[in-house]
Amino acid sequence: MLLLSWLYKSLSINGDKYVGSIYWIIIILFLYMSFTDNKDSDNYSTDANGWEIIKQFIPTDKILYAPFYNDGKQKEIFKLMGFDIIHEDEDFFKNIQTKEYDVLIDNPPFSKMKEICSELKKRDKPFILIAFSKVILMKWFQTLFKEHLQVIIPFTRPTFTHLTHPKKGYTPPFGVQYYCYKMDLPKDLIFL
Ligand SMILES: C[S@@+](CC[C@H](N)C(=O)[O-])C[C@H]1O[C@@H](n2cnc3c(N)ncnc32)[C@H](O)[C@@H]1O
DSSP, X not given: OHHHHHHHHHHSBTTBHHHHHHHHHHHHHHHHOOGGGTOGGGOEEEOHHHHHXXXXXXXXXXXXXXXXXXXXXXXXXXXXXXXXXXXXXXXXXXXXXXXXXXXEEEOOOGGGHHHHHHHXXXXXXXXEEEEEGGGGGOHHHHHHHGGGEEEEEOSSOOOEEESSSOOXXXXXXXXXXXXXXXXXXXXXXXXX
């Protein structure tokens, strides 16, 4: 109580408790904000089928890191497949250069794809990213990864579930592929 009262007083401007309250509300809202508030169209979780089809390419002896949380379902799906992954609701950009992991595996928010890829290139560790098909045509993507890139192309499109507007069996119209960097897969182009 004492701490709260001190904080309340410390936040009041020129003794104006009304302004202090506004600051409090902003701070509380900030604490409750999640990355899912950034861009609604980024908030799709990959359904189990999207991970199961590439299970054979996911290493079993490495530390796996999935930094993009959404609703956290990826951890449950991977657990059912026999993997324990690092999957927490934290800022990718804050953590990526220091996080201890071997392989990053996730479906990144497409709206931040370029910035995320730049960070991944700086870290230069293996990854498997689900991303829209045309990313491979983008000059910035080729410049970053073409030396060590392998692609897995699904025969049946994986499905995704939106956080707040779930629609059974949704697949994006642009199609997705699995972009693998420094994964040392048996072939550069793998058709499932
Ligand atoms: C496509 S979803 C990924 C869902 C999940 N990993 C999966 O594949 O099932 C991408 C999520 O990244 C999250 N995100 C956006 N910016 C982020 C950031 N800077 N750090 C961590 N997560 C972020 C958003 O909350 C968004 O829901």
